[in-house]
Amino acid sequence: MTVNRGRIDKRQAILDAAFTVFARDGYRQASVDTVAATAGVAKHTIYNHFGDKESLFRAAVAALADDALARNLAAVASLRPDRDPAEALTEVGRKLAECYCDEKSWALRRLLHAELASMPELQDLVRERATDKVNDALADRLARIALAGHLRITDPAVAAEQFGALLTAPFDTRSRLGTRKVPAKELAEVTQNAVQTFLRAYRAEP
């Protein structure tokens, strides 16, 4: 509070604190004063940087979305078409499941859901910025595996959508929308099941 004055990294500190507080209390319930206190910053500084509460919220969400995109893309990128498809899919499935079940990912999705009514553009932002790109990347990879002769896929986009569905949807139930930590064992099971079903449906006949 008294230390660290000046024009240094206040902005990032504010963004971090904002997401923490918004995730904990929800957008409406969270007060700018709380964000300021959490960031160790004067309220005025927040208004200097972001103008108003809503802009601060948007900026925090956008930052988190970029973060999530990077981690998801990294996971997808590890899906090499030259490896055994069962092994490769299991590995990427596990990585994607970890991304999906990450505490911050849950918080981001919760905030999006909650503020959907009042800020619909936010959802488009996150979708264009993250979700769609991950899906596209996954579809590309699956197409290459199909081309390599290991999968029988007609529409890679649909296949990617379904792989994602089999992987993530079960976690909505099992983690109670992110309020319960899914034990590693269960995470592995779901991934296993998803890959198994996906391969049964899409594996090329020998």
Add this chain to the structure above:
Amino acid sequence: MTVNRGRIDKRQAILDAAFTVFARDGYRQASVDTVAATAGVAKHTIYNHFGDKESLFRAAVAALADDALARNLAAVASLRPDRDPAEALTEVGRKLAECYCDEKSWALRRLLHAELASMPELQDLVRERATDKVNDALADRLARIALAGHLRITDPAVAAEQFGALLTAPFDTRSRLGTRKVPAKELAEVTQNAVQTFLRAYRAEP
């Protein structure tokens, strides 16, 4: 406002109005005064019936959950084990998809997501009261189809979970969490894809 005094169906009118207003504005943003006005009822009447805003919200959510459960169970019940599995699954899939994409269902899920942080028990309530029962019923039906020799299923619960995942998860994206109406054609496509993939994975060899 001036008509319809007395002790008649105020309660139901309040519940209906409450859900409408909460769904439109969100729990925090919605004011009890607005609910009262929408229901055509004095604010005091609401407090007489429900005590406080939170209890009103719970009651409204519970009522909606019961409603949703009934419609979902009806859909699952139409999955007869004696019919051709592809046809039967497509039909039940379409019905379930319609339930899932219903305006009120979306509103209910949005409210749950939004208030998850402040009222975690609410989610348990809905899950025990609706989601779990639908999943169980679906697992039961799938088990019977498997017994009839049409499906090769080891764990009916997992199969039901995956059928649900393939069916519903794509709609989260396509309807932008319920803010866009999914055209009937697309709804049919997704259902078709889900059933096809599910059958490829689980159909018994002839």
Add this chain to the structure above:
DNA sequence: TCCATTTTGCACTAGTCAGTGCATTCTATC
């Protein structure tokens, strides 16, 4: 050292809203 900019602390406005109190009015039922 000096200056422009940023940050801070604090007080203040204005608006919203849950919940209460009370006197009055209505209505179902006896």
Add this chain to the structure above:
DNA sequence: GATAGAATGCACTGACTAGTGCAAAATGGA
């Protein structure tokens, strides 16, 4: 009709919070 319980209208409290204004302090670069 008479009566008890339910519903109404309206005013009010108390608490909270977004955003502003201002003067003082700190900071980094020249």
